[in-house]
Every structure is written in structure tokens, then in C-alpha cells.
Amino acid sequence: MDSMADINSPWVDPEVLSMPDNHPGLSDKDYVRRRRMFFYSAREHRLRKLPSPHFVYLDEETDLWQSVFKRLDDLHARHAARVYLDGRDALRIERRRIPNLGELDRTLQASTGVRLVPAEGLLHGKTYFELWADRVMPCTQFLRHASQPEYTPEPDAIHDIIGHVPPLMDDAYVQLIEVVGQMARQVDAERLEHLVRFYWFTIEFGLIEERGETRVLGAGILSSIGELEHAISNDVEIRPFELNNVLATGFDNTHLQSVLYKAGSLDEIIAAAEALRNRWKLA
Ligand SMILES: [Fe+2]
Numbered sequence: 001m002d003s004m005a006d007i008n009s010p011w012v013d014p015e016v017l018s019m020p021d022n023h024p025g026l027s028d029k030d031y032v033r034r035r036r037m038f039f040y041s042a043r044e045h046r047l048r049k050l051p052s053p054h055f056v057y058l059d060e061e062t063d064l065w066q067s068v069f070k071r072l073d074d075l076h077a078r079h080a081a082r083v084y085l086d087g088r089d090a091l092r093i094e095r096r097r098i099p100n101l102g103e104l105d106r107t108l109q110a111s112t113g114v115r116l117v118p119a120e121g122l123l124h125g126k127t128y129f130e131l132w133a134d135r136v137m138p139c140t141q142f143l144r145h146a147s148q149p150e151y152t153p154e155p156d157a158i159h160d161i162i163g164h165v166p167p168l169m170d171d172a173y174v175q176l177i178e179v180v181g182q183m184a185r186q187v188d189a190e191r192l193e194h195l196v197r198f199y200w201f202t203i204e205f206g207l208i209e210e211r212g213e214t215r216v217l218g219a220g221i222l223s224s225i226g227e228l229e230h231a232i233s234n235d236v237e238i239r240p241f242e243l244n245n246v247l248a249t250g251f252d253n254t255h256l257q258s259v260l261y262k263a264g265s266l267d268e269i270i271a272a273a274e275a276l277r278n279r280w281k282l283a
Contacts, residue, residue, distance in 0.1 A: 020153045025145030034058075038142035042118035046138070052101035052118050055141055062098060064146045068158055068225070069095040075228045081208055081215040083173055083266060084222060087166035098157060101139055104165055114168045122154050125184075125196055132181025137168060150225050163223030164203075172266055177203065179273040186282045194247045198276065201246045202269045207231070207238065207262040214238070214262055217269075221257075230256045238262050243272045 025031035041053050057065075073095060076085065091107055093099055101116045108114040117131070119138035131138055139160045144152035152159065167173040180203070183195055205218040205227075214232075221227045230236055236256075239245065241263035249259060263269045 023145070023153055024148040024151065028145065028147075031145055035142055038140075039120045042141060043120040045118045046120065049117075052105060052116060053141075054100050054102060057098045057143075060146060061143045064143055064149055065098045065158065066095050068149050069162065071225050072162065072223070072228065075225070075232075076222065079214075079216050079228065079232055080222055081167075081217045081266070082210060083167045083170045084217065085166075087169035087173075088162075090169050091166060093161060093166060098143075099161065101141060104139075104161070108165075108168055111169050112171055112174045114174055116165070119155070119160070126192060129181050129184030129195070129199070132177040133185055134181070135174060135178060137164065137177070139165065159219065159223040163219030167217070170266075172270060176266070176270050176273055179270070179277060183273075183277055183280070183282055187280065191280060195276075197247055197249060197251065198243075198273070200251050201241075201249065201261045202263070202273075205251075205257055205260055206241075206269065207260050208266055208269070209262060209264050217266065218260075227256060231260060236260055241268060241272070243275060246272075247276075 019026055019032070019035065025035065038055075044050070045053055076088075090111070091099075091104055093104070101118060105116040108116065112135070114135045114137055116137050116139045119128075119140045121140065123138055128138055139157075140155050141157050144156045144158060168177075180195065180199055184192065187195060203218060204220040206216075207214050207221075208217050209215070216222055216228065216231060221231050235258075237259045239259060239261050241261040246261055249261075251257065251259075263272075
């Protein structure tokens with residue numbers, strides 16, 4: 001898949017790809033070129049609804065995956081929610097190698113019916129959530145820049161595959177993303193903003209209680225060494241999950257999170273999503 005033909009695909013406007021100004025890989029020409037190849041390929045496959053492309057990862061990409069995975073793995077064993085750990089094991093997402101989307105997709109489809117589609121980068125919120133209504137999860141395949149293994153200004157394979165994909169093996173969790181997706185299809189911009197807050201404090205940064213312990217559900221925490229260490233420190237304010245408070249709480253995605261919400265269980269979060277749908281009188 002790593003060919004110039006993909007880079008020069010007529011399918012997309014080359015100007016569409018922009019890396020944020022603070023991207024650590026901006027001055028690394030080889031990285032920018034490879035990031036561009038992933039971008040074109042993912043965008044074309046997503047928009048033309050083609051099967052996920054298969055990538056052969058470079059040694060340095062696998063090294064980066066392995067070093068981040070090793071550090072996260074120790075923290076996951078102690079702090080991740082059961083629904084996450086079970087899904088990760090069942091999908092055989094492991095330190096050894098970066099999985100391709102096709103193999104994860106096959107296992108997910110046979111289990112919960114979720115499909116993975118390649119994402120070229122951060123998708124617009126509405127586009128991203130609306131896919132969830134059809135049990136489709138957009139997923140990036142490129143990796144962050146190796147100079148900053150703990151930081152990425154955009155979602156990458158470490159965030160998406162390690163953070164978001166594992167709980168998709170669980171029917172209840174999939175019900176949650178489906179309800180959020182269904183709501184996203186029907187709401188106006190103001191309600192979408194509230195829905196984003198709900199997603200942020202659950203799917204992205206949520207905590208739940210399991211057997212009297214605080215466990216991490218959110219992909220943004222589970223895919224980030226910094227956020228994980230921060231979430232279990234005394235520097236973060238953990239509030240009990242309450243729908244109205246969650247909807248009233250803003251967030252800053254450029255810094256470590258200062259406020260997190262902890263629900264009694266995944267079921268409590270799903271019930272809150274259903275309550276929101278009823279409150280807004282949505283189908
Ligand atoms: Fe995310």
C-alpha cells in the first residue's frame with residue numbers, strides 16, 4: 001500500500017491535508033510524506049467505501065507502538081475497566097505488532113457487528129458521530145511522531161486502536177455509541193455541543209466504578225500515558241456522574257483534564273444516554 005500511486009491519487013485535493021502548527025513531525029520530511037500517504041489512502045477508502053487498506057508498518061513505527069504499548073499495558077492491568085481489558089484480549093491487540101484494520105474488523109463484525117472504516121485524521125464531529133449510528137467506527141492507521149511518544153495533536157493508531165477499539169467487542173458499549181450516533185443525526189448545533197460533552201466525559205474520558213475501585217473507560221485516558229498517570233493522581237477532580245452536570249461542563253482538549261466524571265457502571269452511562277434521547281424527544 002506504500003506506493004506513490006496512492007500519494008498521487010486524483011481522488012482528493014492535496015490541499016485538504018493540513019497538519020496542525022504544533023505537530024511535532026512538521027519539520028520531518030519523511031514523516032510528513034508518510035503521513036500524507038496514510039491520509040490519501042484512508043480518505044479514498046472511506047469515501048469510496050472500499051475495504052480497509054493493508055499497511056506494512058516501518059520498523060520505527062513498530063518500535064514506537066511497542067514502547068508506548070509496554071508503558072500503557074502496566075497501567076491498564078491496574079486501572080482499565082473490565083470491558084476494555086476483555087475486548088483488547090479478545091481482539092488480540094498486543095505489544096508485538098500493530099494490527100491492521102481488516103483483521104480487527106473481521107473479529108468485531110462477527111461479534112458485535114461493528115465495522116471499522118479508515119479515517120484520514122480527525123473527522124468533523126457530526127461526521128464522526130453519525131457513523132456510530134450504523135455501528136461504524138472511523139479509525140486512523142498512521143502513528144504519531146516518534147520524537148514525542150506521549151503526545152499527539154491528532155488521533156492516531158495508538159489512540160484509536162489501543163483506546164477506542166477494544167470495548168467495541170461489548171454489546172452494551174456498542175449500544176452506547178449507537179445511541180450517541182442516532183442522537184447526532186437528529187440534533188441542531190447547540191444540542192450537538194451538549195452531546196459532545198456527554199461523549200467527552202464518557203467515551204473519551206469516562207471513569208466507572210468496579211468492585212469498589214475506580215476504573216478507566218475513556219479512550220483518551222487509556223491511550224495516553226500522561227492522561228492515565230494524571231487520572232489516577234490527586235491532581236484531578238473526580239465528580240460523581242450526573243447527566244445535567246456533565247452537560248453543563250466544558251472541557252479543554254489541549255491540556256491534561258482537570259475534571260473527570262465517574263459513573264457507577266457502564267449501564268448507568270447508557271441509561272443517561274437514553275434519558276437524554278427521551279428528554280430531547282428524539283427517535
Ligand atoms: Fe478519541
